[in-house]
Amino acid sequence: MDFPISLSNSTKLGDLVEKASLNLIEIKSNWKDEVFSILENKLEKPSVLNSILEFAEKELKAKTVLVEPYISSDWADEYQAWYSRTFHDIPRMAKRLHFFSRVNDNKEYLNPEDLYNLPKEFTQKNPSPYLGYCVVRPLIPTTVAETVLVSPYKDNENGGYVHCLPRFVSHILGHEFKVYGMPFIEQDEVVSVCAEADLWMLARYLNARNFSRRYRPSEMAKKANLLFSVGAPRDGLVVYQMYNALKSMDFNAELTYPGGSDCSDHLRLLYACVKSEIPVIVAVPEHVLTVIGYKYGKAQNNLGINDSFCSYIDAFIVHDDTKGPYQTLKIDKEVKIDEKTKELYNFLTIGGMPVEQCLWVMPDRVFLRESDVRNLVSKYLDYIHHFDYWKKEEALELISCIYLRRGDQFKTDIFPGNSHTRQKKWRSMEIIAYYWQMQLPRYVWIVEFTKKDSIPENTPWERDIIGEMIIDSTAHPKDFINSILAFHLNGKLMAVDDVRLSTQESPYSPLQRTQNNYE
Numbered sequence: 001m002d003f004p005i006s007l008s009n010s011t012k013l014g015d016l017v018e019k020a021s022l023n024l025i026e027i028k029s030n031w032k033d034e035v036f037s038i039l040e041n042k043l044e045k046p047s048v049l050n051s052i053l054e055f056a057e058k059e060l061k062a063k064t065v066l067v068e069p070y071i072s073s074d075w076a077d078e079y080q081a082w083y084s085r086t087f088h089d090i091p092r093m094a095k096r097l098h099f100f101s102r103v104n105d106n107k108e109y110l111n112p113e114d115l116y117n118l119p120k121e122f123t124q125k126n127p128s129p130y131l132g133y134c135v136v137r138p139l140i141p142t143t144v145a146e147t148v149l150v151s152p153y154k155d156n157e158n159g160g161y162v163h164c165l166p167r168f169v170s171h172i173l174g175h176e177f178k179v180y181g182m183p184f185i186e187q188d189e190v191v192s193v194c195a196e197a198d199l200w201m202l203a204r205y206l207n208a209r210n211f212s213r214r215y216r217p218s219e220m221a222k223k224a225n226l227l228f229s230v231g232a233p234r235d236g237l238v239v240y241q242m243y244n245a246l247k248s249m250d251f252n253a254e255l256t257y258p259g260g261s262d263c264s265d266h267l268r269l270l271y272a273c274v275k276s277e278i279p280v281i282v283a284v285p286e287h288v289l290t291v292i293g294y295k296y297g298k299a300q301n302n303l304g305i306n307d308s309f310c311s312y313i314d315a316f317i318v319h320d321d322t323k324g325p326y327q328t329l330k331i332d333k334e335v336k337i338d339e340k341t342k343e344l345y346n347f348l349t350i351g352g353m354p355v356e357q358c359l360w361v362m363p364d365r366v367f368l369r370e371s372d373v374r375n376l377v378s379k380y381l382d383y384i385h386h387f388d389y390w391k392k393e394e395a396l397e398l399i400s401c402i403y404l405r406r407g408d409q410f411k412t413d414i415f416p417g418n419s420h421t422r423q424k425k426w427r428s429m430e431i432i433a434y435y436w437q438m439q440l441p442r443y444v445w446i447v448e449f450t451k452k453d454s455i456p457e458n459t460p461w462e463r464d465i466i467g468e469m470i471i472d473s474t475a476h477p478k479d480f481i482n483s484i485l486a487f488h489l490n491g492k493l494m495a496v497d498d499v500r501l502s503t504q505e506s507p508y509s510p511l512q513r514t515q516n517n518y519e
Contacts, residue, residue, distance in 0.1 A: 022173075023067040026109045027057055031065070038067050039095055039136055046142040048186045051324035052134055052149070059152040059326070060131045062099040064110040068172065070096035072135050074146050074185070074200075074217055081218035082190055083139075091138040094145060098172065099131040118175050132179040133170050137188060144186040146204070148179055151293070152326055153317070159296030159461045162317055162326070163277045166208035182279070182292045183208070184325040185217070195237035196220040197321040198281045198288045199245055205279055206251070206361065215249060223248045239283050239357045251361045254369070263333045263346035264305045265371065266355055268402075270294075270348075271310035272370040273360050276404035280360040282318075284353035291350075293317030295328060296461045303333055303348070309401040309450065312460045316350055327351075365474055366404065366443050372477040373402055373445045377469060379480035380487070384494070399455070401448040404473065407440030426465045431493055435470075438485065445471040449489060466490055 025034050032053050036045065056062040072094040083090045100110045104121050110129075122128050132149035136142060148168045153160035165180040183204040187197045196217060203215040223245040224237050239255065246253035256269065270291055273280045280291045297314030305311035315330045329351030336345045336354075347354035362369075368376075377400065405413070414432050427435075447469040455463045467489030475483030487494045 021069050022112075022115070024110060024112060024115075025065045025067065027063050027065060031057075035065065035067065035097070039142060041140075041142045046144075048144050048322065048324055049134075049136060049142055052144065052147065055152075055324060055326065056099045056131065056149065060099065060150060061101050062131055063102050063108050064100040066098040066100070066110070066115075066172065068096050068098070070094050070135060072096070072145055075135065075137055077216035077218050078137075078145075078188065094138055095136045096170075097134045097136065098170065098177070099133070099149070101129045101131055103129050115173050115175075122175070122177065128178065130177040130179060132168075132181050139188065143188045144184070147184040147325065148181040149184070149325055150179055150181050153293065159314075159459070160293065160317065160328075161275075161295070161461075162293030163274060164205060164279045164292040166205060168208060182290075182319060182325065184319050184321070186321050193237075194288050194321050195242055196224065198290045198319075199224065199242055201290050201319055201321075202246075202279055202281060202361065203249065209277075211363070212249065212251070220245060239288075239359060242281065242288075242359055246359070246361060252364055252366070253359065253361050256358050257356070263348045264303055264308075264310075266348045266358055267303055267305065267310050267313065267331070268308055268374070269358060269370055270316065271308075271313055272402045272404070274316075275401070278360055278362070278404070280358055282350060282355055283357040283359070284350065284355060287322070287353070289329075289350065290319040291316050292319060293326075298458050298460070301331065303331075306452075307399060309399055309448075309460075309463075311399075312455075318350070363404075363443055365441070368445060368471065368473050368475060368477055368483070370402055373447065373471055375477070376471060376475075376480045376483050377447055380469075380484050383480065384487075397452055398449045399452050401450070403446055404443055405446050407442055407444050410440070410444060410446065410470075411436055426467070427488070428491065431488055431491075434493060435486070438470075440470070440485065441472055441474050443473040444485065445473055447471065 023034075023038050025031050025038075032045075032050070035053065053065075056065070070093070075094045076092065079090070079092055102108050103110060103114070103119055107119075119129075122130060127150070132147070134147040134149070135145040137145050151162040151165055153162050162182065164182045166182075168179050168181065168183070170177050170179070183201055185197050185200050185204075187193045199220040200215070200217050203212065203220070206212045207214045224241040226244065226248060243253055243255045256266070270280055270282070271294060274291055274294055282289045282291050294313050294317060295315040296312045300306075300311045301313060303311065313331060315328050318327050318329055319325050320327045332349045332352070334347045334349045334354050336347060337343070347356075349355065414427060414435055416429070416432070448465050449467045449469070450463045450465055454466075467487070469487045470485040472483050472485055
């Protein structure tokens with residue numbers, strides 16, 4: 001039997017790379033033209049792919065890009081759903097681009113030998129020089145399929161945070177590469193437009209988090225059009241179709257509308273969801289975006305919030321399938337007048353576009369919404385001041401930060417030296433030990449408290465936290481007594497007794513609460 005490649009002592013690894021149809025390109029002058037040439041792009045530079053290449057070079061500091069032929073399961077799904085039926089012969093094989101940063105202090109670019117003898121930096125260094133991948137459909141015009149790139153906000157620099165970063169794995173010549181990033185895809189304007197693209201991003205993220213099975217692009221369109229349709233796939237979807245698609249996939253989907261005299265509710269919602277590692281699909285006029293992160297400003301915004309840390313949000317980080325991943329869009333508010341009622345409506349704006357709807361997926365067994373948590377916290381703080389534990393006026397001096405967390409992960413977060421936040425230590429070992437022995441539901445709402453006068457002006461994200469409240473996510477939204485599992489503030493911990501309050505007892509009975517002081 002004759003093998004296509006004869007191995008001998010004189011065989012060069014570079015020749016093997018070439019025979020494997022792999023192309024290594026050093027990111028220097030005209031490197032993007034080399035990439036487009038390999039992709040056989042004969043039209044003008046595709047805007048989204050060009051944006052991704054610039055992002056990899058400038059934001060991620062990539063030094064080498066590897067282009068390989070790739071059998072993409074998502075492209076295969078799109079091909080079977082539509083492109084296999086076209087008169088023009090369209091290739092089944094896509095291309096995948098892998099991006100690498102500087103290998104080490106002594107080596108800037110990756111070479112063919114490295115693809116066979118992987119440097120230890122790729123397996124022992126964290127973060128790894130591997131920056132992620134981008135799949136390109138073999139179409140004209142050129143469009144981007146499944147893409148996963150690392151976040152440019154490393155170590156929370158400049159107040160930028162992206163929490164929605166599950167792990168993905170790719171393989172090159174038998175080597176396994178890991179990357180943590182939010183999945184991105186561009187609409188192809190035939191099988192999918194922006195709505196289906198954002199549904200795919202959300203579903204792919206949930207699959208990577210092991211919340212669901214893998215859903216393909218054509219499935220998004222089928223499920224969205226299951227109950228009613230507004231036309232061909234390229235005509236787009238309405239938000240109700242997107243909501244129904246998520247419901248048909250057995251997701252705990254939520255849909256809200258902004259507006260009214262106060263536009264702060266959606267800012268609070270987006271902040272809480274993203275901090276809870278929950279991406280949110282935001283509908284703006286004739287388009288949708290996927291919000292995956294946020295960026296703090298150096299001072300409070302002008303949206304009129306004074307009791308939540310979201311008042312320091314300056315911009316949201318989004319995936320925009322028409323522009324590229326990790327786009328930073330400033331926030332503001334827009335006032336509209338109802339021509340019939342003459343009422344004023346305030347809308348939160350992202351990148352100058354008013355937010356019309358928000359669509360997201362809550363984990364199973366989470367019954368309380370962010371708005372419910374705010375209401376419970378307010379009622380509970382008003383309740384406990386009757387026992388001299390708390391002066392009611394002190395609540396006005398606090399600013400809160402609300403997010404959802406798995407109960408077991410919360411116990412891991414509070415391990416000394418492994419905090420989920422970067423703030424200074426504010427829990428004693430006694431309080432940490434008490435939290436460890438608590439029985440918690442699968443998910444808990446965490447409400448962190450900070451004193452307003454202790455928040456730095458130029459770096460507010462480095463605030464000092466003085467306590468937190470742990471809330472049962474499965475509680476009744478009006479049960480402000482038993483929904484609170486623990487309340488720690490300034491070294492004092494108030495925890496719920498095993499004996500619950502009965503309907504015959506006074507709601508102000510101190511016998512059903514315990515107070516432990518841990519100094």
